[in-house]
Amino acid sequence: MKAVTIAGKKQLKVTETETPKADGSKVLVEVAKVGICGSDLHMWENGDRVGLIMGHEFCGKVVDPGALKDTLNVGDRVTVLPLNPCGECINCKHGKVNNCVNGLAASPGITAPGAYTEFFAARPDMVRKLPDTVSDDEATMIEPTAVALRAVHLGGVQPGDKVLVTGGGIIGLLCAAWARIAGASYIALTEANPKRAEKALEMGDVDEVFDAKDEELVKKLLTASKGGFDQALECAAVAPAVNTTIQSLKYGGKLVLVGVNYSPVPVSTLLIVLRELEVKGTIGYAPEEFDQSIELMAKKVIETERFISRTVGLDGVQDAFEQLTSGDNPDVKIIIQP
Numbered sequence: 437m438k439a440v441t442i443a444g445k446k447q448l449k450v451t452e453t454e455t456p457k458a459d460g461s462k463v464l465v466e467v468a469k470v471g472i473c474g475s476d477l478h479m480w481e482n483g484d485r486v487g488l489i490m491g492h493e494f495c496g497k498v499v500d501p502g503a504l505k506d507t508l509n510v511g512d513r514v515t516v517l518p519l520n521p522c523g524e525c526i527n528c529k530h531g532k533v534n535n536c537v538n539g540l541a542a543s544p545g546i547t548a549p550g551a552y553t554e555f556f557a558a559r560p561d562m563v564r565k566l567p568d569t570v571s572d573d574e575a576t577m578i579e580p581t582a583v584a585l586r587a588v589h590l591g592g593v594q595p596g597d598k599v600l601v602t603g604g605g606i607i608g609l610l611c612a613a614w615a616r617i618a619g620a621s622y623i624a625l626t627e628a629n630p631k632r633a634e635k636a637l638e639m640g641d642v643d644e645v646f647d648a649k650d651e652e653l654v655k656k657l658l659t660a661s662k663g664g665f666d667q668a669l670e671c672a673a674v675a676p677a678v679n680t681t682i683q684s685l686k687y688g689g690k691l692v693l694v695g696v697n698y699s700p701v702p703v704s705t706l707l708i709v710l711r712e713l714e715v716k717g718t719i720g721y722a723p724e725e726f727d728q729s730i731e732l733m734a735k736k737v738i739e740t741e742r743f744i745s746r747t748v749g750l751d752g753v754q755d756a757f758e759q760l761t762s763g764d765n766p767d768v769k770i771i772i773q774p
């Protein structure tokens with residue numbers, strides 16, 4: 437089968453690899469669509485996982501139901517939770533499978549083969565049948581939607597809250613969408629790329645977009661929020677953005693760190709102390725949040741297809757990665773049709 441693999445720093449290549457075989461246990465899925473995730477862009481920029489097939493936001497049709505032969509049929513549309521919890525560690529035993537201490541050992545598309553290819557062999561307990569009202573395009577959005585849902589859950593956004601989102605990439609926009617659904621009365625976004633800022637306004641999930649590079653940014657945010665935000669969902673993971681959230685929260689406000697930065701980020705702890713801010717990190721999602729995302733998409737509570745700019749084939753992935761990291765591209769989501 438054809439697959440896209442990492443070939444080096446900022447280098448992908450289309451190659452032939454062995455097609456996974458039905459083994460009576462794994463569910464063999466023919467990949468229909470797969471999303472390009474921000475974490476894929478990071479792995480591509482680092483280029484150290486040479487040979488890896490990325491792709492963890494995908495859907496497809498069942499070719500062989502394996503262990504699920506009593507509940508799944510050939511041709512059923514499915515998506516897969518890209519998790520590989522061990523089931524044995526302390527976190528797994530407490531139901532926190534997204535915090536599995538062994539979870540990164542063979543995580544699809546991160547440390548094990550993913551879905552930038554034609555076929556994928558899935559762990560049966562991670563397979564979810566798709567409702568008819570969730571399209572293939574929407575199905576590629578379930579995973580990032582679940583990431584944002586968890587951030588809003590952990591932030592505890594309440595009706596009437598004022599929410600600040602930093603970073604207008606797909607996770608930032610989805611956080612804004614969930615915050616609105618949760619009842620936020622005012623949502624501000626900070627974004628450095630003017631094309632993305634424009635797109636975010638167009639999407640309508642945020643009330644106002646502020647230039648992340650504006651020297652008066654904090655002053656403007658404090659005025660707009662009438663003295664400070666209840667919550668900040670930090671999705672940019674760079675020092676200026678994190679410090680903006682700390683400076684713009686109200687006394688006792690809550691900061692949820694959603695963005696990932698592999699390097700240390702210098703922040704002013706003084707304001708956290710003086711304002712008694714609450715700071716929380718979030719990673720991934722619980723399986724329930726993944727399932728809730730499917731359910732709420734099926735009911736059209738959250739609409740995600742609108743975030744997808746375009747679809748490329750396996751041959752177009754290198755170019756899509758270059759566009760997405762160019763810094764002046766309006767696209768927040770590109771999907772692949774293998």
Ligand SMILES: [Zn+2]
Binds near residue numbers: 475492493580
């Ligand atoms: Zn992802």
Ligand SMILES: [Zn+2]
Binds near residue numbers: 522523527537
């Ligand atoms: Zn575990």
